[in-house]
Amino acid sequence: MIVDGGLALRHRADGHLELRANGIFVMDTRETSTEKALATHALDLHPQPGRVLIGGLGLGFTLEAVLADPRVEQATVVEIEPRLVEWMRTGRVPHGPALLAEERVRVEVADVADALRESPEASYDIVLLDVDNGPGYLVHDANGALYEAPALADARRAAGAHGTVVVWSAAEAPALLEVMAQVFDHAEGLPYPIDLQGHEETYWLYVGTASSGNRTY
Structure with a gap:
């Protein structure tokens, strides 16, 4: 197991990696279908999702799926945990080096709320927030502000x-939809x-747009 502060990467007996933050299960390499x-x-x-911002690197499976879309010209990942x-870069996560070396990828070590606040208008086509398991399952208590009006207005x-x-949630979040x-x-x-x-599960995507012109749902 590799531990740094509240972040832990565990090599399990089944051969898979498991990522935890502050003791909370985040994801593993066995079941990656939700991230994809x-x-x-x-x-x-x-x-036309040419420029995509991903809030939260995780173990890279969301980024991997974004890069699989040939329409994506640049994928910016904002991750608060430098470790x-x-x-990922040094191969502690085996698929990490090749993934982050992809020429379309830019990684920024920062709080995604700060990155959004500092971003110029219309920097991205899609802002994809996967920082927690949704507003009801926070990895850090401070992340709650990301689901409130000021941060969403920055997004x-x-x-x-x-x-x-787009905000991902592991459970229905009516309060988030209201905001x-x-x-x-x-x-x-x-x-x-x-x-x-x-095992059947239902997850949720909460989608916000500033105009109706790009809506396909």
């Missing part, structure tokens, strides 16, 4: 008039079922 589905569902919502970026501005902001409806011209919660090794 998050990216593919979000990309399907925009006709996680280091583990709206960074996505511009024709951009899409997004105040910030965006259009907001909707989209459920999607997923099979987790034979």
Whole structure:
């Protein structure tokens, strides 16, 4: 096990890696369909997702799925944990070096809320927030502000008039939808079922747009 502060990367007996933050399970390398589905569902919502911001690196599976879409010209990953970026770059996570070396990838070590606040208007086509398991399952208590109106307004501005902001949640989050409806011209919660090794689950994408021109849902 590699431990740095509240971040832990564990090599399990089944041969898979498990990532935990502050003792909370974040993800592992055994079941990656949810991270990949998050990216593919979000990309399907925009006709031209050339520039994508991903809030949260994790073990890179969302980024991997974003890069699989040939329409994506640049993927910016904002990750608050420098050690996680280091583990990916140095091969502690075996697929990490090749993934982060991809020429379309830019990694920024920062709080995604700060990065969005400092981003010029219309910097991205899609802003994809996968920092926690949703607003009801925070990795850090301070992340709660990311799901409130000021941070979501920063995300709206960074996505511009024709951009899409997508927030992933492991459970239905009506309070988040209510706030997004105040910030965006259009907001909707989209459920999607997923099979987790034979167990049916329903996850949610909360989608906000500043105009109706790019909506495909």
